[in-house]
Amino acid sequence: MDDQESSDQHNFSQPSSPAHRLPTLNGVQALFDAIEKHKPISTSVAGLDATLCLTDDALPAGGGIPRGRLTEVYGAPGSGKTHFAIQLAANALRDGDDARVVWIDTSSQLPYSRLRRFLQVPQQTPVGDAPVANGVNEHEEVTLDERLEHLYISSFPHLLALVLHPSEDFPPDGTSLLVIDGLSNITLLGLPHNDTISNRPPTTNGSLSRDDIVAKSIATRRAAMFSAISSGLACLAASRNIAVVVTNNTSSHRKQGGKTSVLRSALNVQQWNENVSTRIVIYRDFWPVTNWTSLDREEARKQRKREKWPLRIAEVEKLNGIEVSAEGTKFVILRNRLHAVEPPKPVSITITDVAPPSSPQLPSQDNEEAMGNLGLEDAEEVEDQSVRLPEDMLSSSAAQELKATKRKIDEVVDSEDEDEIEIGNAGRSSLVPRGQGGFLPSSQLAQEGADDGGSPLSARQTAGVGDHAVDGQDDDMLLHN
Amino acid sequence: MADLTEVLPHFDLQLWRHLTYSLEKKNILTAELLSKDPVEIAKRCPLPLNELRRLIAAVVDALRADTHFSSTTITTAQPVGSGEPPLKKARIFREDPEFPPLQCVRTLDTNIDECLGGGFAAGCISEIVGESAVGKTQFVLGLLLSAQLPPPLGPGKAVLYLDTEGTLNTTRLDQMLSSHPTYQQLPPEDRPSLNRVLTMSVHDLEAQEHIVQFQIPETVRRYNIGLVVIDSVTANFRAEFLGSSAKVLSDRAVALVRLGNTLRRLANDHNVAIVVTNQVSDRFDDARTTADKLRLSSQAPSSSGTSSLQTQNLTPRAWQSQNTQQPRSSQAPIKSMQLQLSPSAQARKDEVMSLDFQQRFFTGWGDNPSDPFESLKTPALGLAWANQLDARIVLKIGRGSTNPVSGTGNILSEAKRKRYLGVVFASWTPPSHTPIPYTLETQGAVSMSGTTNAKAVHQDEFDVDFEEVDAEDGRESTDADLLNPQYWDDLDNDFA
DSSP: OOOOSSOBGGGTBOOOOGGGSOOOOOHHHHHHHHHHHTOOBOOSOHHHHHHHTTTOOSSOSOOOBOTTSEEEEEESTTSSHHHHHHHHHHHHHHTOTTOEEEEEESSSOOOHHHHHHHTTSOSSOOTTSOOOOOOOOHHHHHHHHHHEEEEEOOSHHHHHHHHHSOOSSSSOTTEEEEEEEOHHHHHHHHSOOGGGGTTSOOOSTTHHHHHHHHHHHHHHHHHHHHHHHHHHHHHHHHHHTOEEEEEEOEEEEEOTTOSSEEEEETTOOHHHHTTOOEEEEEEEEOOOOOOGGGSOHHHHHHHHHHTTSOEEEEEEEEETTEEOEEOOEEEEEOSSSEEESSOOOOOEEEEOOOOOOSSOOOHHHHHHHHHOOOSSSSOOOOOOTTOOOOSSSOOOHHHHHHHHHHHHHHSOTTSSOTTOOOTTOHHHHTTGGGOSTTOOOOOOOOHHHHHHSOOTTOOOOOOSTTOOOOTTSOHHHHHHO | OTTHHHHOTTOOGGGGHHHHHHHHHTTOOHHHHHHSOHHHHHHHTTOOHHHHHHHHHHHHHHHHHHTSOOOSOOOTTSOOSSSOOOOOOOOSSSOBTTBOSOOEEOOSOHHHHHHTTTSEETTSEEEEEEOTTSOHHHHHHHHHHHTTSOTTSSOOOEEEEEESSSOOOHHHHHHHHHHOHHHHHSOTTTSOOGGGEEEEEOOSHHHHHHIIIIIHHHHHHHHTEEEEEEEOSHHHHHHHSOSOOHHHHHHHHHHHHHHHHHHHHHHHHHTOEEEEEEOEEEOOOOHHHHHHHHHHHTTSOSSOGGGSSEEEEOOHHHHHHHHHHSGGGGSOTTSOBOOOOOHHHHHHHHHHTBHHHHHHHHSSSSOOTTOTTOOOEEETTHHHHHTTOSEEEEEEEOSSOSOSSSSOOOHHHHHTOOEEEEEEEESSSOOOSSOEEEEEETTEEEEOGGGHHHHHHHHHHHHOOSTTHHHHHTTTOOHHHHHOHHHHHHHHHHHO
C-alpha cells in the first residue's frame, strides 16, 4: 500500500500533487492582471470617463465603463444611445490585438459605415496633436472582422437562450464588451401580460377577486423574468469579465401631484435595477445661451458653427451600485467619434445620506416587495391601509400632498420612488376598502399609460369596477388622441 | 408554450406532444421555460424531469441556431430549421457578395437624398410624419417607383403598399412615372412599372394585425419585395382605440409594441425597407418661456451648493472613506441602494427629463429655440410607437399660412407652397440641422434650387471635425459666396 514515499499514512499527510494546490500568483503579477483585465472601456468623453472612475480606487487613471459589471444606457428616441455604444465598441476593439466585442442587435441593424468611421480615429489623442485619421490597414481589417461578433436577436426567448445557457463559444474568449442594443423592446414583448388570459370569459360574480389573483400571478411572473434576465446578464459579465452594456428606451411617468410626466428608463423595475451596476442617461438639450456681444467675430463664427451640432448630455445616475446625482457631461456626435464639448472639470457627486427610518415598515410595503414591481414603472405606491382615499377620482391635491409627506417619512428608502402616485387612479382606490390585507395589485391604469402609452405591458387591472374614464384629468392625454 | 410557434416557427412540436399539453395548460411561456428552474416547472405541471430537460435543451439549441450565429451546436437529432443552413456572419470590412452594403430607397432628389444619408435604409422602420395635406402620401408614392430601380440606384425589387385610408392613386403614380427625368432616361425594360406595385387595403385593426403578421411576410418572400409602405399606420389605431382613458391607451401601447416587433422581424429577416406614415395632433406648450428657462437653467451647476448635505470634489480615496462612513454602503457593492437626490437637483433633472421638454427633440417640432411661435405638433401614437422606430422624417408646410383657403388666392402659388423636410432622428444618419425646402411637382418632390447653401452647410458638417473648425473657417466665405445674397441672409439668421 505504501508505494509512494512522499505519503506518510501515519501523519495523515497527502502527497502534494499539483492538482491539490491552488495556483499562486505573486503580488506584482496580480496587480498587472488586475490592471490589464479590469481596464475599463473608455467612452471618449473625457468628463464622463472621469465620473465613471470615481469609485475605482486602485486602478490607474482613465476611467470608463467597468468590466465585469452590467451597465445600462437609456434615453429617448434619437438621443444617441446607439452611437454611444458604437464608440464603446470601437474603443474596445482598438484596445488590444485580441480584444473581442459582441454586438447584439434587436431592432435596427448596427450601421457598419458608422462603426468603420469610428474605428478610424485612435482612441487616445496625444495632447496638443490634432487627431490623425489613419485608415484601417489590411491586416487589421481581417482581424477586426473576426473580432467583432454581430448577432441579431428577434425575441426575448432568443436572448434568454444566449444569456442563461451560455456555451464555450458564446461569448468567445477574450471578449471585453457585450452590447445589447435595444433591450427594452424585446423584453417587454416577452413578458406575460393580460392578453394571455383575455380569452377566458369574464365572470360576473366575484370577478374582482379572480382578476386580482390573475393579475398578481402575472405580476410575480413578470418580476421573476426581470430577475432572470438581469441576474443572467450580471452573472455573464462577472464570470467572463465582460463589460455588458445594454441600451434601453424610455417610458413616461407622472409624478405625484405634478403636471408633467418625466421620462424614465423603460425597464425601471426593482428586479432589473438591483443588478445594474452603472446607469447612464443620455438626453438632448439646447445649447446654453451665448452672450454674443462678449465674443469677437472670429469666436462668434466658431461658436455658431459649433451650435449646429445637436447638443447631447450624458449623466451618470448610478455608479457602482449606488444611485448618485452627478453633473452631466455635454458632448456631440461627430462624424467619426464622440467629442466632449467642454474640458473635464473636477467632478462632484451629490449623495445625500438618508436618515434612518423612524417608523417600522408598513405591512403594505412588504406586500409590494412580494409582488415585485409590476409592469415597467416604479412601484406604485401601495395604499396605506389607514389612509382612505375618497372614492371619486378627483381627490383634492391637498389630500395627495398630505399622503405624499406622510409617505416620505414612513417609507424606507428601499422603495423605488416615493413620488410615483397616480392621480385619480380609480381602479386602485376602489379596491382599498376591500381590505384584502393590503394586497393591491398596482394596476397600471396609470397616467403613464394614459400619457404616451409609455408602459405598454404593465399588468393591467381588468376589473370593470375600477375602470372609470379619466376624463379631464390630463391635458396631454386628450391631446394625444 | 403557445408563443413558441411565434418565436420559433420551424420548431417541430410534434416530438414533444406529450409535454406541450401540460405546459400550455399552465400557461408557461417560452421565456419562462428558459428562465425558471426545470425542477420547479416539473413540479407545477406534473411532467417527467428528464423529458423536460431534453425539451429545454432542444429549444435552446433551436434558438441559438436561429440567432444567425454560425455555431456548430445544432444537434442534428432535432429538425430545427426549415432545411436551410444558418446564415453566415456578415462581413463588415470587406465586401461580401452575399451581404451587400446598406441598401437605400432613394427619393431621386440629390439634396433630399443627401439629407437622408442616402435614402431610406433597408432593414429599418422609418416614419414620415406631418400634418394633413402636407403631402406624405405623395412623397411615399415616389418611393414606390424609385425602389424598383436596379442597384446602385435602389434595391431593384417589387414594392408593397398597405393602404388604410383610401385607395391608391394610380393615376398619380402613372403621372410621376412618365414625367420624372430619371425614369425617362432609362431604357423601357429597366423602368419601374405599376405591375410591380402590390397593394392591399385594410380598414380595421384586427385585419391589419393579421396581414402584417402572416400575409406580408409570405408576400415579401414570394414576390421579392424590397419596400413595404404602410399609409397610414395611425388610421386603424385611432379607429379601434377610441377615447383616451388610461386603459385604452395602455392597450393601444401593447398593440403598438407588438406591431413594431413584427415589422422589425420582417425588415430584418427579408432585408426590406419599411416606411410608414403617421398623423399629428396638436401640442400646447408655452414655447418661449419654457425653452428659455431651461436653457438658462442648464448653465446652473447641478450640485446646488449649500442645499445638499455632502457635495465635495471626490478623489477616489475620499470616496472610499466616504463609503465606510455610511453604514448602508458596507453592503456588497452590487446591491443597489436608493439614496435620495437633493431636491433641487431632482427638480432640475425632472424639468430637463420631462416628456414635454424632451419631446421637442424627437417629435420634429420644437427643437428650434429661436422660433418660439412655431405651432407645436406631436406625432400620433405617442412614445410607445416612437420607441419602435429607427428613423423619423418630418414634413412641414412652410411658414406661410397653414390654412389653404386664406392666402393670396392665387391657386398656382398655393400649389407651389414651400414644404420642408427634416430628419428628426435616424439610425444611419445624423439629424438634419436645417430643413430642406422642397415643392411637389408633377414628377414628385423636388428640392428648391436655393438650397445650395444648405447643402454646403451639410457638406461642412460631414467633412469637418470639431477641432478642424479653425482650419475650415478660412474657406468658408469665398468671393462667390459674398456675392450670394443667400449667404448674408444665413449670416443674419444665425446671429438672430
